[in-house]
Amino acid sequence: MLEARGLVKSYRAPTGPPIRALDVVDLKVPAGHLAVVLGASGSGKSTLLNVLGLLEDADSGEILLGGERVSALRRSARSRARGRHVGFVFQSFLLLPSLTALDNVLLAGRYAGRRGPDTRRRARELLAEFGVAEREQHYPPQLSGGEQQRVAFCRAVLNDPPVLLADEPTGNLDDANGRVILQSLHARARAGAAVVVVSHRADAVVGADAVYRMHHGRLAAGPPIPEGETR
């Protein structure tokens, strides 16, 4: 279960008053649910994802992971909580160019304290599941965008995190690769993870348990979208 209560986040603007990226946001995503956040560019949806994933601090409000108030943890404890409980899928993949595909996946295990042969075997299984097993010794610049995102997805789920956050995961992919990633996100939700997807793609909402719209830092809930329908 991922829960956010009263999140507020402002950024200083070069001129004028601060920009309120999150304006008292509440969100609850139960385990096994997939929530989609839609919104225009600059509406605050990426900020929401960063704050939910402990990648940056909110000015006020709190985040709970499995009932634990992780936003109150000290920085190192927050890092550890992030490594163990949260998986990220970024629009620009964010693979480390100096590491092979396999080592990029294993990086998530390293910081979660999982370095053994089981972790390596699991990483290889994931790469095989996503059709990039034969590319495990390739470096990111040697992979296509779709392959990079699949490797990034493997990295995000290596530790089986109870929370999976995806920021425009299909933004840089063609339709076919985009579908693979979206299906995988749904599969993680069905496997019990709380999944939050920020996307501008209409087909991202298909099958979602909840759809939210962000506008000027405010989050408004909409009804769930049935399979086969596009809002």
Place this chain on the structure above:
Amino acid sequence: MIRVLRGYAFTIAGIAIGVAGIVALGAMAERIVRFVEGGDRFVLGQISVAGRGMGMGTGFTAGGLLPAASIHAIAEVPGVAGVQAQVMLPLNPSTSQFMTLTQELVLGVDLSVETPNRHYPRLPVGEGRYLRPGDRRVAVVGSSFASSHGLRVGGQLTLEGTAYEVVGILERTLTAPDRFVVVAIEDARQQWIAKDPLLRTVIATGAAALNAPDLNTGAAVGWRQGEDPDAVAHRIAERVPGVNVQIPSELSQLLRSSTAFFSALLVGIGVLAFVIGGLSLANTVAAAVFERIRDFGVKRALGATDLQLGGEVLVEALAVTLTGGAVGVALAMALGAAVDGWVARTGQQLFLFSGRLLGGALVFSVLLGAAAAVYATVRVVRLSPAEAIRRGA
């Protein structure tokens, strides 16, 4: 790690250039330091005595003749352990005698007694052998002298029209003996007479009652174990008339004050090298860390704690700095070898890559690189992972 280092190729090159600059300048400073220290060590190892006077007839040493009677009298002074008569002459008298730092000298030594210098009881021989009692018409030459004159052991050297066989070449000391030609004192006396028309006239006219053993430009005096060399020197001056005695500590002081300019210059060069090279190195390492700010943001997003990230950055920075430092040292040594190879034709050596210099430069670069990496890392980890990713994008 090799892959990571390859990613840092430009950083390593930048560090290498900075370290090469430090090491090359340091090696030139070391060369001069060795020269000054060598001279200091030599003068502190013996009491140098010359005859009283202003140099007439004694050429290079600028004192009067030191006759055999004075040498005997010195040997009788309490505390004196040994006296060796010497003749020191400029090889080429037309060369300005003020330019003694690079002047080639003939040193004639009395081989029938031990050299009393405590620090140089025997000049170190690199090839061949040193002079033996009874040797005549043979010479041992300094390493710079040998290379600038193209001499080898077994070769011949002509001094004042007389051929000498080179029986030994001294090890390179980077001090005055590198330009010495050491011969038996009897041979040096003959050269002296041949070089000096005034001396020839004095001897020919019988204006002074001079025998061969009286023709000495000076003497090296040793002291007994437990004696204070300055006290023995003062005692010689008091008890032996007609001599100029150089007090070892005063001579050392004089040598140091006369080289004070060089010492100050060296300190200036050293400070500049360390500041410029150090700043360049620190800047390069810090810039390399800041360049990877996105990677660090990603690692923190994946759960890396400050400590884990700091440790990783430090290990990488140390590896990069050490590699850059080693390449820089190799670069400086290659440059030094090339330049020294070129100037060796004139018997010069400009660089001295001592162990303390190389070790010091590596330790300095690693410590500075680590400090710069720590500074940059502290700056990076203060950012939120999201901010680090944004800034690195």
